[in-house]
Amino acid sequence: MEEKEASQVLVHLEVDGKSVSLAEGSTILDAAKLLGVQIPTLCYTPLVEPYAACRLCSVEVEYPRGGGKVVTACNYQVWDGIKVRTDTDKIRRIRGMIVEMLLARCPDIQVLKDLAEEYGIEKVRLEKQEEGCILCGLCVRVCAELVGAHAISFAGRGLDRRVATPYDKSSDACIACGACALVCPTKIIHVEDQEGREIIHEELSLGPSKAITLPFMQAVPNIPYIDTEHCIHFQTGECGYCAKICDRDAIDYELQEETIEVDVGNIIMATGFELFDPSVMGQYGYGRLKNVVTSLEFEHLNCAAGPTGGRILMTDGGEPSSVGIIHCVGSRDENYYKYCSRVCCMYALKYAHLIKEKTDADVYSFYIDMRCFGKGYEEFYHRLLEEGVQFIRGRAAEITDYAIDSDEEGKLIVLCEDTLIGALRRIPLDMVVLCSAMKSNEDAKELSRIFSCSLGSDGFFIEKHPKLAPVSTTSDGVFIAGGCQGPKDIPDTVAQGAAAAAEVLSLIDRKEVEVEAAIAVVDEDRCSGCKLCNTLCPYLAVKYDEEKGVSVVNEALCKGCGTCAAGCPSNAISARHFENRQIFAEIEGLL
């Protein structure tokens, strides 16, 4: 692109009496933009080749040799000496008539209504239709030219023209990128997931996010990544739009994942946790019922930088008038996780407060026990009681959309036993937030093997000593912090992180490590290289040395437990200071 600019020829023209010069090959629309002259467009986007089908961008051109013509600004290439007029009576008449025609076709489309106002069309005199699509072809062209998917196209000629998928069937060619919906000026394209759940928000909020995005907000380093599974370029080879517009040339589609080896003396494991997927709990209908969301999804909705700008909206774009919050979804549950996830009660209270603050909705909180253990927490609970949040003590049994009376029509109904009044209740709601359990990571077992630190029965890492060594593990130099050690809230996580860092620092500061005096040693002359000890060592301290053809003990890791010595078939390993000879001498001494 830049090279082109260097060799560009400039042409000079006038737009509405103002002179402007720009590169050959530019359009009148480019010239107008440069001058800040407004020209309305409906079928234009800089992303793909101009198509000039709506004709709304019509302008008058006067040729330098006299004469002139009405042309479309979006694709008419400028040349020396032309005079363009964008706002003559004739142009206003033409644009007005085009808007009137389109409005007659699609009476409910907002962009057209806005244009009608701009062009002073009070009444549509033409026969009306009930269409939504203005056939600007943006979706078709973006899908073909930019995305390269070719999943939709025009079908039919003349008045039968419409946008369709191949043979009107749902097609594998569609990669669900949502580009068509994004570019549609009438906003009549909706993206639905396979269960038919409409994904409403521009950015496909509750589903996948954009394929190039920051990993999460405030990520360090704050650099976007490309989700290759969803990136159009990685699927069709087309698009490449991000590379085109990145003036730092920072986008490289060829980059490969790589494994980097770093030698370190200490490791802090802060691998976090996972959220329990409540769709396995059929009774709550998550994934099946609209407007049943997890706590994480609710956070996304609630986030000021999120898809709805922080507004709490339902999938149809409306505000809920009643919201339920169900605690202990998967936690404290014999069938899933017996433990308490610790944080849900407090964030549920926060949600209740925010919903009250942002909407007029009634809020119902379904809890088993209210665990407000920290400083100021109980006070917050009391404040919410005063704010009028309905707290219902009892585990929610089911969420259903099966209405039994008119009040329940179109609502989500939560069935529960209110143990405080001893009654079964049905509560109709617009939206339900599920406070899912925190659970250990899928790969925690794998990690525990690699770092030789144990896992508890709940799947979280076990600390060396619950009171005296809360961030250490049984492997020296390996520490744990945060959710991987057990459910905890942010202050606790931060405290643990700081503690682990302090432990590491104290080790680093010492510059040397104390190793156990009694460790195993291999008699290299006797070792047959059978590697049995490698698998026996619980601390992974024995490694096979390919060069020497014998096993060797890593002195920093060895705890002197003696397992290897006992297991060695050729008696090649002995525990230092605990050799048979020494022990016998000791026994002798004692006797």
Added chain:
Amino acid sequence: MSVETNIRFQSPPELSAFRDRLSSERRDDINRITICAGTGCVAKGSIRVFEKFTEAIESRQLDATVELKISGCHGFCENGPLVVMKPAGILYMEVRERDVDDIVEKTVTTGEIIERLLYKDPVSGERARNEDEIPFYKKQMRVVLRNIGKIDPNNIDDYIAVGGYSSLAKVLSGLQPEEVISMIERSGLRGRGGGGFPTGRKWRSCRNAPGDIHYVVCNGDEGDPGAFMDRSLMEGDPHSILEGMIIGAYAIGAEDGFVYVRMEYPLAIERLLNAIRDAEVYGLLGGNILGSGFDFRIRINRGGGAFVCGESTALMASLEGRAGEPRAKYIHTVEKGLWDKPTNLNNVETWANVPPIIERGPEWFSSLGTDGSKGTKVFSLVGKVKNTGLVEVPMGITLREILFDIGGGVKGTKKFKAVQTGGPSGGCLVVDVEEKGKKGAFNLIDLPVDFDRLTEVGSMMGSGGMIVMDEDDCMVDVAKYFLSFLKEESCGKCVPCREGIRHMLTILDRITNGEGSAEDLQLLEELAETIAEASLCALGTQAPNPILSTLNYFRSEYEAHIFEGKCPAGVCKQLVTYSISADNCTGCTLCAKNCPAGCISGEPKELHTLDSSTCIKCGICYDVCNFDAVIRR
């Protein structure tokens, strides 16, 4: 077929030697019977007539002295099947199988002329023996159609014998491409496809457009309803089109050419394919043409038959295998056409004009016609004239000459009212024979027909359709007819054309149903402006023509529909009522017998009555009454 496969001309002289040989071998002592195999005559049974002739000649063992062949359309389709007897030049019309034996026995053997098969002048009743005596042919000037009816389109030797490919030989005997272009420029030839763009200028721009590959394309889409000029040419003289294209390709520097023909023209496709094959065998097409080192190949593409595919950019999209939709032409197709390469597109008739220009010189060509429009133009003359068919006339001929001298005047008892030219998006022009001069600019009977004059008066040349209308034609209805055609044919890409034509049609429907209002006329004019100014291609920009021209010349008819609730021509069903005149009715019962709704009653020989509440306004009674007793208002 008849092509001699061992011949391949290595140089222009070899070709002319071959031509000389053909003419020396040509025997003058035999009878040549040519049977027209144009579409009109074929429909009327000319193939069966041809077979019958073959039989009759064989059974009489006349094979040695009679040569039988078919030809393309003679233009006078109305009177087909046509049979021409040479050397006497006798033209027989409406020849049936049963006439064949008669012809063979009399004309072939004894030279006797069969009176009943000759053309009979509808006015004087006199018989005409050959074409030159028939008024339909007398005023015509056959340049493009020069060979049609004379040669067998499937026989390349026939074409060569009448001088075919001599222009190509002339070009390849030393004319530089520049010189060829300059000849076409000096001839003043303008495109016959509708736009009337100067052909030489187009060739020059295409030649000068940068790029290694250039294409030439022949537009044989011919989508105008009722038009068949290009079809007749492709079917009747395919080689003249090929020759024109080869010369054009040489001038422009193209090695590949395409003919885009609609699928509905299978005969044209077949004959073109034959012609291409034969020309390739003779070395007139393909590699190293006439030993000159110049290569050029032609392929045929079949179009689906959409009107819009005749538009240059849509045609090229269609040729490339994409949907036939136009694109903006701000960058011309001579610079970026087929596959984005410089492409020169010309109409069938334009190409067929090239060989005569080269042969007889640009000065000869530019001596024909008017200042701005040179040469001749082929029209398909249809409607309310006595003689309908294909006619070729010099540019500048007046409508009066076409209507009366060639067309033979009005058919039926009514007066001429209008002539529609230019195809579906052309306009309707007032012709009023009697009030000559009185109506001033409004009476166009003496309008010289050429590109510029037709445009000036709000119509256009188009590809040469000419529909003649009389007082029984309602102008609002006519506009509606053309607009409904355009509505069906709009590709639907751009808003003004797709939406606008539909709305104009709705309004016309309203008017012809007697529900129109004064605002409707205003709205029509507003719509027309936007459609004409802002549509993407010429289908759209010209679509308002039928309405604008009728509004201009026949506004009072619109007003009669709107304000008086009347259709002056009695065409618009909702606005006419039928009744029976007590003065004229003889009680013949004919109307009652024919009425499909059974709403006419009356005893024989007594006055009949018509129940207008059950009348379906089909007009049958009006048509069948022999005593002008049915009144239509």
